[in-house]
Amino acid sequence: MSVRALKPVKETQTRILDAAEELFMQHGFEGASMRMLTAMAGVNLAAVNYHFGSKDALIEAVFRRRLDPMNAERLAALERLAQVAEGKALTPDAIIRAFIGASLHMIEDTRGGGRTFSRLLGRAYTEPAKSIRQLIGQMYAPAMERFKAAFVRALPELPKDELVWRMHFMFGTLAYTLAATDTVQLIAGAKPEDRYDARVLEDRLTAFMRAGLLAPLPGALQVRIAA
Amino acid sequence: MSVRALKPVKETQTRILDAAEELFMQHGFEGASMRMLTAMAGVNLAAVNYHFGSKDALIEAVFRRRLDPMNAERLAALERLAQVAEGKALTPDAIIRAFIGASLHMIEDTRGGGRTFSRLLGRAYTEPAKSIRQLIGQMYAPAMERFKAAFVRALPELPKDELVWRMHFMFGTLAYTLAATDTVQLIAGAKPEDRYDARVLEDRLTAFMRAGLLAPLPGALQVRIAA
DNA sequence: ATATCATTCAAACGTTCGTTTGAAAATGAG
DNA sequence: CTCATTTTCAAACGAACGTTTGAATGATAT
Numbered sequence: 001m002s003v004r005a006l007k008p009v010k011e012t013q014t015r016i017l018d019a020a021e022e023l024f025m026q027h028g029f030e031g032a033s034m035r036m037l038t039a040m041a042g043v044n045l046a047a048v049n050y051h052f053g054s055k056d057a058l059i060e061a062v063f064r065r066r067l068d069p070m071n072a073e074r075l076a077a078l079e080r081l082a083q084v085a086e087g088k089a090l091t092p093d094a095i096i097r098a099f100i101g102a103s104l105h106m107i108e109d110t111r112g113g114g115r116t117f118s119r120l121l122g123r124a125y126t127e128p129a130k131s132i133r134q135l136i137g138q139m140y141a142p143a144m145e146r147f148k149a150a151f152v153r154a155l156p157e158l159p160k161d162e163l164v165w166r167m168h169f170m171f172g173t174l175a176y177t178l179a180a181t182d183t184v185q186l187i188a189g190a191k192p193e194d195r196y197d198a199r200v201l202e203d204r205l206t207a208f209m210r211a212g213l214l215a216p217l218p219g220a221l222q223v224r225i226a227a
Numbered sequence: 228m229s230v231r232a233l234k235p236v237k238e239t240q241t242r243i244l245d246a247a248e249e250l251f252m253q254h255g256f257e258g259a260s261m262r263m264l265t266a267m268a269g270v271n272l273a274a275v276n277y278h279f280g281s282k283d284a285l286i287e288a289v290f291r292r293r294l295d296p297m298n299a300e301r302l303a304a305l306e307r308l309a310q311v312a313e314g315k316a317l318t319p320d321a322i323i324r325a326f327i328g329a330s331l332h333m334i335e336d337t338r339g340g341g342r343t344f345s346r347l348l349g350r351a352y353t354e355p356a357k358s359i360r361q362l363i364g365q366m367y368a369p370a371m372e373r374f375k376a377a378f379v380r381a382l383p384e385l386p387k388d389e390l391v392w393r394m395h396f397m398f399g400t401l402a403y404t405l406a407a408t409d410t411v412q413l414i415a416g417a418k419p420e421d422r423y424d425a426r427v428l429e430d431r432l433t434a435f436m437r438a439g440l441l442a443p444l445p446g447a448l449q450v451r452i453a454a
Numbered sequence: 455a456t457a458t459c460a461t462t463c464a465a466a467c468g469t470t471c472g473t474t475t476g477a478a479a480a481t482g483a484g
Numbered sequence: 485c486t487c488a489t490t491t492t493c494a495a496a497c498g499a500a501c502g503t504t505t506g507a508a509t510g511a512t513a514t
Contacts, residue, residue, distance in 0.1 A: 007415070012461085012462090023343075025276050025355065026355060027325065027355050028257060028354075028355040028356070029354065029355070030255065030257040030258050031235035031504085032356060032419045033500075033501065034501080034502060034503085035374050035500080036500085043462085044461095044462055044463050044464085045462085045463085045502095045503095046462075046463070046464090046465090046503085046504080046505090047462075047463095047501090049502080049503060049504080050461075052462095054502080054503080055502065055503090061418070071499095088429065102236065110472080117336075119463090122353060123353040123354075125353075125403070125406075125407065126349060126350040126352075126353055126403070126406040127255075127350075127405065128252065128253060128255035128256065128258060128350065128403075129255070130275065144448065151418065161429070162422050165435075166435060167402075167433045168404070168407070169400045169403075169404065169431075169432070170495095172399055172401075172402065172403025172404055172407065173398045173399045173403070173439075174396075174397065174399075175353075175403055176352070176353070176398065176399025176400070176402055176403055177395070177396065177399055179352075179353040180353065180395070180399065182351065203445035204389070204392050204396075204445055205396070206332065207364050207442045207443065207445040208392075208393060208396045208439040208440075208442055208443065209439065210442065211439045211442030211443075212400075212435040212438045212439040212442075213435075214432045215435055215437065215438030216434065216438075217432055218427075218433070218434045219430070219432065225257040229466090239491080239492090260470075260471065260472085261471080261472060261473085262470085262471085262472095270492085271491095271493050271494085272472095272473095272493085272494055273470090273473085273474080273492075273494090274491085274495090275473095276472080276473060276474080276491075277490095277491075277492080278491090281472080281473080282472065318505070324456090328511090
């Protein structure tokens with residue numbers, strides 16, 4: 001097969017992936033049918049099975065296309081920081097930014113569909129289908145391990161149990177922020193135009209997460225009801 | 228219709244609601260079919276349409292059964308605090324506990340299916356189907372407003388925009404904690420047995436959220452506010 | 455030009471979906 | 485008991501699902 005022969009193939013596959021991304025986000029994996037999907041992509045109904053094998057394989061391909069580069073970017077950012085630090089432990093702030101930066105860059109990518117995917121991704125974390133959660137888990141595992149190690153070095157005094165929980169909380173904050181579209185408007189009439197200004201959002205998220213990560217241990221907190 | 232006549236009706240409806248809760252959580256709303264559902268409930272296939280009208284109406288009923296009392300509990304807890312405070316502003320700590328307490332009590336309810344529902348609820352926040360997100364939004368709106376007002380009183384120096392975002396982040400942390408089953412195990416081999424010790428979890432969540440809520444304003448925002 | 459491969463296409467496959475139906479069974483009131 | 489109402493039940497409805505098929509079309513290399 002020559003190089004030229006690949007071009008139309010990739011175009012069809014890309015069109016399918018783009019449509020799948022959009023429709024999976026809007027209607028969920030079960031809710032988006034092959035007929036909707038191929039119609040939006042402008043390809044024949046059988047094209048998905050021909051190019052990807054099955055709907056499940058398509059779902060996996062949708063995630064793989066974006067998630068692999070994203071986690072690579074994450075790890076590269078962490079590596080770059082480690083280079084600059086010259087052996088010293090990184091600050092929690094820097095680690096957090098390395099982790100969430102990759103996700104937020106995607107939000108800004110309105111043209112390329114990155115924003116669509118980021119919303120899809122936020123939802124996938126809580127997806128009922130075990131196979132999908134497993135897939136996501138596998139793709140995140142290596143990055144997760146490296147970032148955990150970085151946090152352990154940055155916060156040697158924080159018990160590991162507690163760190164794991166706080167990473168869990170941070171992950172939740174990020175996932176929900178990626179996925180949710182309505183809550184901010186629900187709480188108050190927020191200006192939606194700066195929702196996707198990734199720089200401002202990164203600052204906001206980092207401030208929140210950093211404080212949560214460094215919070216005093218629960219036992220040390222004294223409970224007061226009123227000021 | 229007599230009082231006695233209601234009993235078997237309620238039993239059938241309750242069996243359906245319980246099965247729906249379980250299967251919606253495991254397979255999602257589209258993934259759980261009426262045939263699975265009625266089989267688990269031990270009722271005839273037509274029973275759902277007879278008692279609830281449609282599958283969509285059943286979904287709404289599943290949420291209404293738990294969510295209305297939960298938000299009532301939330302508001303009652305806040306009201307109780309306000310009584311004790313005698314006009315003084317509440318502490319962020321107390322407000323947070325009032326908000327998350329209701330959700331966490333549900334996690335502890337293993338027998339009554341509350342824990343199942345809380346996981347379902349965590350997922351529903353990021354549900355693709357607009358109708359479901361709308362339903363949840365409606366049910367939360369009144370409580371949301373009251374809690375926002377309480378936070379505004381407790382933190383008069385915090386800009387409202389920022390407060391809204393931080394409530395959003397807190398909501399995300401809670402939602403994800405309710406929904407997620409794998410992430411903690413993914414980050415590290417956590418002990419799953421204390422995952423649902425609501426008291427410990429409440430302390431952990433409160434410590435994290437309190438710190439995030441009170442975090443110093445991000446640098447870029449301070450510049451904006453000063454200007 | 456011809457043979458070979460990759461891709462597209464319309465049509466149909468069997469299955470499962472949510473819902474409806476009308477008769478049977480159960481229940482409560484007079 | 486009798487009648488009216490409520491609830492259950494087996495069966496069937498049309499529609500939509502993911503997938504498969506085999507022929508038609510396109511492109512490549514000899």
